[in-house]
Amino acid sequence: MGPFRIPWLTFGAWIVIGASLVVSIVWAAWISRHRAGDDR
C-alpha cells in the first residue's frame, strides 16, 4: 500500500457540517438585522 491519501469525498461530510454552522450563524445575523421590527 502506498502513502495514505485523504479520501476527499468522505472528508466532505465534515465540510458540510462546518458549512451548516456557517449557514446558521449568517442566517441568525441576517434575521436579527432585517427582521428586527416584526420579531415578536
Place this chain on the structure above:
Amino acid sequence: MSESAIYAFVLVLYMGLLVVVGMLASRRMRSSEDFIAGGRSVGPWVTSLSYVAAYFSSVVIIGGGGFGYRFGLATIWIAAINVLVGCTLAWIVLGRRVRRFTSRLGVLTVPGFFGERFRSREARVLAAAVVALFLIIYNVSILKGMGHAFEVLMGMPYVAAVLLSAAIIILYVSLGGYLAVVWTGFFQAWVMGVGLILLTIAALNAVGGMTAASIDLASIDVGLVETPGAWGWAGLVSFALITSLGVWGMPQMVARFVSMRDVRVLRVGTVVVTIGGAMAALPYINGAIARVLHPDLTSSDLAIPTLTKAVLSPWGAAIFLAGVVAAGMSSFAAILLTTSSAVVRDVLQKGLGRDLTERQAIRYGRVVSVLVGAISLAIALRPPALVLVLMAFASAAIASTCLWPLLFGLYWRRTTRWGVLASMISGLVTTLVWMGLGSPFGLHGFIPGLGVSLAALVAVSLATPRLSAEELDRVFSATTSDA
C-alpha cells in the same frame, strides 16, 4: 465500588433527577396549553437542545455505531445531512412560520394546524389518528433499543430494563407535561453529548488517532474509507434523506417551534441546534473505530457496547450508558406527549366535540399519556414480529402524511383542504403499500410516498376552489401585533 454498583449509582442518581424535574414542571401547570406546549414560554437553549435530544434516540447511537462498523467512514455523511437538513434548514424554513401561524390560529399541535389552516376537521382527525397510531409503534422500537442497551452494557434483564425506563418516563411526562419533556430533554442532550465525547476521545486514543484509524480501516477494506464505499449511493442517499427530511414531518419535532417564547428564540437556537446536532457524527466514527479494534464481532449492533467496555473506565462507561438511556428517554418522552395531545386535543376535544374544562383537559392529557406509555410498554415487553415490521413503517408513514401539508400550509396560499386530504391519504397509502410489497428496487417506501403525496397535493389543490381571501388573511396577514 464494583462495576455494576457504579452503573446502578449513576443511573439511580440520573433517573432521580429526571423525576425531580417532572415534579418541578408540574407546579407550573395551569392550563392545557402549559401541558401541551409549555405555555409557549421556552427559550433558545432549551428549545434547541431538547430538539436534538428528541431527534437522536438510543436507536441512533447503537444503530448508527452499527452502520459505522459495517460501512465505515462514509456514514459520517448521514450525520452531515442530518445536521444540514434535519437541524439547520428545518429551523430556518419551519421555525418562524410554525411559531407565528400556530399562534395566530390558536392551535398547539400539528393536526390542529391542519384543522384550522385548511378549515378541515377531517384533516385534523386523520393526521391525529395517524400520528397517534404510528408514534406508539415508533415508541416501541425506542423502548426496545433502550432495553437492549441496558442488557448489553449492564447485564440487566431486558424486561426489567424496559419496565424501569418506561415507568420513569411515564411518571415525569404525566406529571410535568411539555415543560418536563423539554427540560429533561435539555439535560439529557448534555448527558448524551458528554457520554459521546468521552467515548470518542477514549476510542481515538486507543486506536492512535483519526489518521491511524483511517489507514487501518483502508487495510481491512478500502471501501470503509471511501464514499459511498460498501453501502453504495442508493442506500446512503436514501437513508440520509429519510432520517433528515423525515424530521420535517414529525409532529414531536415541530412541537418545539410551537412552544418557543417568540421567534427571536430562532437566532441563538438555530446556531445551538446545529452545534448540538453535529454530535450525531460521533456514533458513526466510533462504530468505524470499533471495526479496527474489534473486527470479529458477531453483530454490528454490538460495536458501540463492545467499544465502550474496552476503552472506558467503569465510571466513563456508566456515564456513556446514561447518555444512551438519555437519548432513548428524551425521544420517548417527546413522542408520548405528542401522542397524548393528538388524542385529547385533536380527536377528543375538536374531532368528537367533547367540552372539557382546562383542569379536565390536563387530567385527560395525563391519563392518556400514561395509557399510551403503558400500551407501548406492553408491546415492548414481548414485541411480536409484526411490530418489528411495522416499526420500519412508522416514521415513514407519519412523515409522508404530514410533511407536505405542513410545508405547503406554511408557504403556499393556493393549498386547499382537498389537496391536503388527498396528499395525506395518498402519501400514507403509497408508503404502506410500497413497504408491504417489500420495498421494490431497494427504495424505501418514504420516497415514493413523498413523491405521490406531493403530486396529489399540488394537482388536487389546483383543481379545487381556493380558500377565501379572509381565510388566508387570518393566517398570512403580515401584522406585527401578533407573535
